[in-house]
Amino acid sequence: MTCISFVVGTRPQHIKLASLIRAFNSLGLEYNIIHTGQHYDYEMDGIFFEELGLPEPIAYLGVGSGSHGEQAGKIIIRIEKAYKEHHTRLAIIPGDTNSALASGLAAIKLGINVAHVEAGLRSRQPFMAEEINRVLLDHLSTLLFPPTTYAYMNLLKEGIDFSKVFLVGDVMYDNIVLFKNYIDKAVLPECVDGEYIYMTCHRAENVDYPDRLGSIVRAVESIARVYGYKIVFPVHPRTCKRLIKYGLLDRLSNNKSICMLKPVSYFTSLKLIKNAVVTLTDSGGVQKESFILGTPVVTMRSTTEWIETVEYGWNTLVGCSTHRIVKAVGYFINNKPESIDPAKFYGEGKASHRIARIIKDFLE
Secondary structure: OOOEEEEEOOHHHHHHHHHHHHHHHHOOOOOEEEEOOOOOOOOOOHHHHHHHOOOOOOEEOOOOOOOHHHHHHHHHHHHHHHHHHOOOOEEEEEOOOHHHHHHHHHHHHOOOEEEEEOOOOOOOOOOOHHHHHHHHHHHHOOEEEOOOHHHHHHHHHOOOOHHHEOOOOOHHHHHHHHOHHHHHHOOOOOOOOOOEEEEOOOOHHHHOOHHHHHHHHHHHHHHHHHHOOEEEEEOOHHHHHHHHHOOOHHHHHOOOOEEEEOOOOHHHHHHHHHHOOEEEEOOHHHHHHHHHHOOOEEEOOOOOOOHHHHHOOOEEEOOOOHHHHHHHHHHHHHOOOOOOOOHHHHOOOOHHHHHHHHHHHHHO
16 A cells, blocks of 8 residues: 655646656655645646656645645645545655645644655745745654755754754756756757856745846846847746736847746756856756756845855855846856866765665665
8 A cells, every 4th residue: 555645736846756756666665646736837837747757646636826824724624635545654745835834734733754855955034935834844854855964954953853864965966867868858949049048037035026026127138238148038927927017028028138938848947057158046946956057056035045056156146136136147157167066965866766765764
């Protein structure tokens, strides 16, 4: 009887499953996937199950959008039934989304063990939604799998029993090793010709405030004008809505130097990062992927969970200041950081197999 449930609900969580399920398959571990439905359109969800070869979820909860409380409440109510129906003994939960916290709370209330993949990451921003989710989830989990030494030490400093904490490496690094050939073969959008800067922007603290989003738009316009590079910008649905609401969309869509796209697939995104001169982002994942793929990154935040990317000169934190964004991009255009082997930071591509082995031993 299957007793392991992977719980996902968003694009980043789906991606984290790719190398994990292959590691579980190699050890003969049975599992199922429960999908909360936090992301529910094809570009943000279905395309990733197809591209990454993930099994179909055994349960789809269909929670959709809503406030943090509304989403969490729906997930807790619906996933309790799914856990019971599918006899879950261990819920494996990647990431720091509302789906992650709510499914962890539901599990622990039912006496189900929780394993948190990507545990221990800290931004030091106590009111950031992801920070709240990850801290609470870490402190209720039975098994914790931090991806880096910094994350491991965060957990110990917070008083979590070291016997529950396993420094395994990063499953996203595993993915890039696993799918190298797929990344290289990915077809880029037609507008990508010559050198370019790759941009993503979706965080609530940037896009939900017209002054901050306006500052970022001005920076993008300046970068295209001053440095002469095309900006390749897959637009997150949330960001698109805000650009329309604040009257900023036309400024970008009418600029011939800015290539606005619908959300792209995982492999396409990684190839766009790999081939870019610089990436400009507020995504934690894109920061790390840029570091791994050898592309310097300018981060539109004041803190980062991926400390090593800054310490080794591959990432600059600039907030949403127009001047600082433009200046930092210019610096990286003219200065390539010293080459670093990311394998030593992220577990040499073996994180998923370490997690699978630890879980097999735990269940036995």
